[in-house]
Amino acid sequence: MAKEETRVNRAIRAKEIRVVDDEGGMLGIMSVRDALIAAEERGLDLVEVSPNAEPPVCRIMDYGKFKYEASKRAADAKKKTARVEIKEVKMRPKTEEHDFQVKLRNVRRFLENGDKVKVTVMFRGREVTHPEFGAALMERVSTEIGELGLVEMTPRMAGRFMTMVLAPKKK
Structure with a gap:
């Protein structure tokens, strides 16, 4: 119209x-x-x-x-409307320590810039039979970011992906 x-x-x-x-x-x-x-x-x-x-x-x-x-x-x-973007960080259940720290640094940077972060764990092949590895990874991300953000959407399985959304804490 x-x-x-x-x-x-x-x-x-x-x-x-x-x-x-x-x-x-x-x-x-x-x-x-x-x-x-x-x-x-x-x-x-x-x-x-x-x-x-x-x-x-x-x-x-x-x-x-x-x-x-x-x-x-x-x-x-x-101009006054704040644009909140959703940034995505993808991981695998068997992500190595150094790679995990790099991804965590990106999550921190996105939250500090005021953006929401969608953390995705991708499962391949038989990995999907062990969603507890993905859940443990998500739990570790949420505890490591601590005071910077809060979990807006708890980890959920959707097919071969487990996703969680983090939002920056208001100052």
């Missing part, structure tokens, strides 16, 4: 509208033609701000400035 466009000047379809002037004062209910004349006298536009009201509310303002400020507000709101 397309975003409904704001109606301006001659695009306003209502017979009568409630008009607010550029200083915020109420001019009252009048015809669109009279409101357009009032807007043109001030060198401004007539903008429909509340199309669902009865009668629709229109404001006399500079439409270009209005659009610019609206886009600035939208950009500021977008």
Whole structure:
């Protein structure tokens, strides 16, 4: 569904509208033609701000400035939203100590940067008959990261993969 466009000047379809002037004062209910004349006298536009009201509310303002400020507000709101990425670290049940430490360092770095971490243990062949090795590895990861993060989703088996999600602790 397309975003409904704001109606301006001659695009306003209502017979009568409630008009607010550029200083915020109420001019009252009048015809669109009279409101357009009032807007043109001030060198401004007539903008429909509340199309669902009865009668629709229109404001006399500079439409270009209005659009610019609206886009600035939208950009500021977008900047303020925190983007949390989910990073993934993959291991095997028989991961050697050095490799485990390297992966753990990556988990720590991701959590310090404020990202969530999905730890995945991949089972191959007959390894899947011993999920306790994967569970022990997950338990070790969660204890080693300690104060940096907390377990958001406990370890779960899904086919040949065991996954766990860690979230950074709020400061």
